[in-house]
Amino acid sequence: MKTQRLLILGRVQGVWFRESMRIEAERLNLAGWVRNTPDGAVEAVVQGPADAVNALIEWAHGGPPQARVERIVLTDAQGHYSGFEKRID
Numbered sequence: 793m794k795t796q797r798l799l800i801l802g803r804v805q806g807v808w809f810r811e812s813m814r815i816e817a818e819r820l821n822l823a824g825w826v827r828n829t830p831d832g833a834v835e836a837v838v839q840g841p842a843d844a845v846n847a848l849i850e851w852a853h854g855g856p857p858q859a860r861v862e863r864i865v866l867t868d869a870q871g872h873y874s875g876f877e878k879r880i881d
Contacts, residue, residue, distance in 0.1 A: 794842040795824075797869040800834040800852055802862035809834050810878045812856040813848070820844040823873035827880070839873045 800809070810826045813836060817824065822840040829835050836852075838845050855861050 793839065794845045795837065795839040795869045795871065795873075796845055796849065797867045798834075798836045798838065798849065798852060799829075799865040799867075800836070800855070800861060801864070803858075803860035804834045804855060805832055807858040808856045809859050813852065814876055814878045816851050817848055817876040820848055822848060823876055825873070825877045825879050827878070837869045837871070837873065838876075839869075839871070 805828050810828065813826045813834075817838060820840065822838050822844055824837040824839050826834060826836040838848050849864065849866065852864055853861055
């Protein structure tokens with residue numbers, strides 16, 4: 793089990809990034825959450841088998857078609873998650 797925090801920087805708000813990530817995370821059977829940050833980034837915590845987490849990280853480097861990801865900051869995260877939610881906070 794791997795738990796990773798992603799801070800996704802670039803043109804990632806207003807381009808359907810959170811919903812696209814939620815759909816991809818559910819497809820990969822991952823748990824966690826995704827939300828916009830006040831400074832224009834997208835933050836996510838993703839939990840599941842290492843290969844599936846790595847696949848979602850790889851997906852996030854491109855994101856949905858209108859996104860322009862400049863970089864992703866990865867850190868280890870803690871916690872236990874069930875399901876994957878798109879947060880509004």
